[in-house]
Amino acid sequence: MIFFHSTRNELIKIALKPRSYLGLAAITGLVGIILFALVADGMTVISFVTASFEQTLRFEGKVLNGNLVAFIILQMLIVQIPLLVALVTGDLISGEAAMGTLRMLMTKPITRTQLLISKFLAGGIYTFLIVLWLGVMAVGIGRYLFGPGDLMVLNSDGLVILQEGDIMWRYMCAFCVAFLALFTISSLSICLSCFSDNSIGPIVATMAIILFFTIINALDVPVFDPISPLLFTTHMAAWRSFFEDPVPWQQIKQSSLVLIVHNILFIGISIFTFNRKDITV
Amino acid sequence: MIDSIISIQQLAKKFGSFQAVNDINIQVNRGDVYGFLGPNGAGKSTTMRCMLSLIKPDAGKISLFGLPLSSNRSAILRQVGSLIEKPDFYKYLSAYRNLDLFSRISGAPSSKKEIYQMLDFVGLSGREKDQVSGFSHGMRQRLGIAQTLLHNPDLIVLDEPTTGLDPQGIIDMRHLILRLKNEQNKTIIFSSHNLSEVEIICNRMVIIHQGKSIVEGNVKDLLNEEDQIIRIQTHADSLAKGLNVLSHFPQTNVRTIGSDTIEFNMQKEQIPALNIQLVAAGVPVYSIESKRKLEDYFINLIAS
Numbered sequence: 008m009i010f011f012h013s014t015r016n017e018l019i020k021i022a023l024k025p026r027s028y029l030g031l032a033a034i035t036g037l038v039g040i041i042l043f044a045l046v047a048d049g050m051t052v053i054s055f056v057t058a059s060f061e062q063t064l065r066f067e068g069k070v071l072n073g074n075l076v077a078f079i080i081l082q083m084l085i086v087q088i089p090l091l092v093a094l095v096t097g098d099l100i101s102g103e104a105a106m107g108t109l110r111m112l113m114t115k116p117i118t119r120t121q122l123l124i125s126k127f128l129a130g131g132i133y134t135f136l137i138v139l140w141l142g143v144m145a146v147g148i149g150r151y152l153f154g155p156g157d158l159m160v161l162n163s164d165g166l167v168i169l170q171e172g173d174i175m176w177r178y179m180c181a182f183c184v185a186f187l188a189l190f191t192i193s194s195l196s197i198c199l200s201c202f203s204d205n206s207i208g209p210i211v212a213t214m215a216i217i218l219f220f221t222i223i224n225a226l227d228v229p230v231f232d233p234i235s236p237l238l239f240t241t242h243m244a245a246w247r248s249f250f251e252d253p254v255p256w257q258q259i260k261q262s263s264l265v266l267i268v269h270n271i272l273f274i275g276i277s278i279f280t281f282n283r284k285d286i287t288v
Numbered sequence: 289m290i291d292s293i294i295s296i297q298q299l300a301k302k303f304g305s306f307q308a309v310n311d312i313n314i315q316v317n318r319g320d321v322y323g324f325l326g327p328n329g330a331g332k333s334t335t336m337r338c339m340l341s342l343i344k345p346d347a348g349k350i351s352l353f354g355l356p357l358s359s360n361r362s363a364i365l366r367q368v369g370s371l372i373e374k375p376d377f378y379k380y381l382s383a384y385r386n387l388d389l390f391s392r393i394s395g396a397p398s399s400k401k402e403i404y405q406m407l408d409f410v411g412l413s414g415r416e417k418d419q420v421s422g423f424s425h426g427m428r429q430r431l432g433i434a435q436t437l438l439h440n441p442d443l444i445v446l447d448e449p450t451t452g453l454d455p456q457g458i459i460d461m462r463h464l465i466l467r468l469k470n471e472q473n474k475t476i477i478f479s480s481h482n483l484s485e486v487e488i489i490c491n492r493m494v495i496i497h498q499g500k501s502i503v504e505g506n507v508k509d510l511l512n513e514e515d516q517i518i519r520i521q522t523h524a525d526s527l528a529k530g531l532n533v534l535s536h537f538p539q540t541n542v543r544t545i546g547s548d549t550i551e552f553n554m555q556k557e558q559i560p561a562l563n564i565q566l567v568a569a570g571v572p573v574y575s576i577e578s579k580r581k582l583e584d585y586f587i588n589l590i591a592s
Contacts, residue, residue, distance in 0.1 A: 012392035019389065023381055107376025111435070114340045114370045116362040117393040286342040287303075 010121045017129030021095060030091035030137050037087065038144040041080050042152060045071065049153075057159075060166060072156025074174050076149035078250065084141065085185065085244065089192040089217055092137060096130040097196035097210035100281070101203040104288050119282050123201075127274060130193040138186045146178055160250045167252050177254075181246035184259065187266045188243045192217070194273035195239075201280045204288050239269045291318035292354065293443055293475045294339065299348035301334055308334040309499040312348070316477060316492070321469050323490035323507070324479035325586070331499040332479040333373060336447050339477075340370055352443065366395035369441035371449060375432025379421035383412055383431055386420060387438060394439040403438065410434045411460075426457045433464065444468065444476045450485065458485075465489050483586050487511055495586065511580050516556050520566070521574040524548045530571045537562055548574075 021027045045052070049071045057066060100123075103109035112122060158169040169177070192213065199209035220240035223231050235241055245262035248255050294316035301309045309331040316322045324332040337343040339350060341361050350357040352364045377386045384403055391398040398406070407416050410430040420428065429449065436444055446465070450458045466489065468474040480486050486493050487507060494504040503510060518539075522530050524547040531550060534542060542552040554562070556578060566573050579587075 009393055009395065012397065016389045016392055019385070020378065020381075023385070025380065106378070107374065108378060110342060110372055111376060111390065112393065113342055114365065114368070114372065115390065115393045116365040116395045118362060122393075283344070285303075285344060286337070 009117045013117055013125035014128050017125050021133050027095050031140055033091055034141050045076055069156045073150030073153040074158040076153050077145040080145040092134050092189050092192050093196040093210050093213040096193040097200055097213055098206050099126045099197055100200035101209050102206045104204040105206045110286050113286050120278050123281050130197055131190050134189045134193045138182055142182050177249040181249040185246040191239050191266050191269050194270045198273040198277045201277045242266055293318050295351045297349045299345050301345045307499055312501045314494055318475055319473050320492050321476045321490045323486035323493035325486050325493055326496035327481055330496045332496050333447055367442045369436035370445035371432045371436045372447045375428045377420045382417045384416040390435050391438050396439045398438050406434045406438050425452045444474050447479050462489055516578045518554050519551045519577045521549050523572050526571045533565050533569050
């Protein structure tokens with residue numbers, strides 16, 4: 008029962024903390040800007056991309072439709088969303104330590120593991136709401152403004168055109184995998200939060216780790232080949248695989264597994280560390 | 289029958305190379321108002337934090353309500369209300385919401401009515417919906433007390449609860465502690481670096497210094513008023529005459545300090561007669577100070 012109350016408490020704290028709305032506001036603002044840009048000058052951008060195919064292909068119908076707009080938005084924003092997630096989740100333990108409320112909480116009969124798990128759960132729910140809001144803004148508003156249509160995706164293998172009736176389930180699955188990737192960020196930042204007594208450190212450290220791993224991925228140097236597939240950042244964009252034809256299920260399963268293992272690892276380290284931590288602040 | 293509420297044996301804790309507490313031994317019985325006395329950095333807060341499982345001790349045994357803390361943490365903490373150091377709350381939440389959050393994880397969630405009654409009890413009636421960010425230190429301290437008492441604990445642990453309070457706030461806090469003891473028979477642990485505060489509030493006490501419990505016992509026994517250190521200041525020319533008068537009274541440990549002060553041990557009932565005899569002998573008495581042994585000891589401790 009205490010665990011239920013603790014999770015409820017964590018959700019209330021997130022809901023009533025002004026910082027929590029930064030993520031939602033940022034998504035709204037960024038999507039708004041992208042949509043405005045596409046409404047104003049979208050066809051110019053699309054023509055620039057399709058120009059190279061126009062000698063061999065003829066495009067019929069509305070290329071710049073809601074589905075393509077949603078895909079463009081997701082591509083552009085998936086880099087920024089981890090920061091928005093870490094901004095709230097990185098503060099869940101260390102912010103309490105900095106405020107002194109962790110000391111107050113830990114004099115109550117709730118166990119440290121219960122408190123920690125309730126924070127992971129609340130962080131997960133917040134992350135889910137961020138992904139959901141991104142989905143509503145990208146797919147919902149995108150389709151409302153630009154209408155439905157077939158989705159044209161340019162992959163490394165070439166151009167993939169997906170039928171309108173074959174798209175929505177891909178978005179649903181893509182959002183699930185995107186949530187798993189962002190929950191990994193949430194877990195990492197909560198884990199780092201267990202090591203710190205100041206609010207900003209874990210947020211900065213989370214972003215530094217993401218940046219570091221992303222650079223390792225981007226370097227494309229053979230020496231990093233063995234570790235690159237094991238880094239969670241390699242699988243952050245696994246959601247894109249749902250927009251290939253055929254869908255590479257094996258690759259998605261592998262990415263999901265790596266992300267799940269990372270989550271288990273981060274949660275395990277957090278429980279181990281937090282249960283041994285002396286609360287001196 | 290004496291009912292032991294807290295038993296701490298040979299408690300030790302190190303932070304890096306700093307030995308915060310070493311060989312602390314404490315026994316608190318039901319209904320005690322027990323004072324932790326010691327200068328800043330003596331180890332009072334570390335001991336209290338160990339008692340509440342905020343800090344894991346390196347060695348020693350801690351039992352509360354007859355149960356080992358290490359294996360019965362949750363069951364024990366359901367019966368404990370505590371306020372360690374300063375009261376910290378979620379500043380962006382209201383007083384009511386803060387109490388509601390803490391109450392829900394205390395093992396006995398309180399109703400809205402109970403929370404409002406508790407806020408009224410600590411003098412925060414009418415401020416229930418105000419954000420804590422707008423509260424003064426005194427108001428936060430009251431809210432801290434409300435948080436401590438809300439789940440009706442048997443044991444209350446207060447770490448320097450009067451720090452930062454104005455004189456009226458200090459008096460209110462003392463009255464509250466005495467009310468809790470007298471009306472509800474709560475066991476209260478109270479830390480302070482102020483001897484007179486401990487003397488007013490507590491029936492038992494321990495002096496902690498450099499991480500060790502130096503003296504433990506009943507406040508009345510430890511602050512025995514029968515045997516006092518008396519210090520008389522006179523004129524340098526009258527010092528010998530003063531020592532002569534003093535020799536006719538029952539006293540011990542007579543010594544001179546500087547050229548004009550005599551210090552000795554004497555029962556306090558003798559002081560008026562001594563004063564009369566000194567004046568009658570023409571010894572000018574500029575001041576008579578009396579100190580109890582422990583007070584002197586404690587002041588020296590802090591001074592050192």
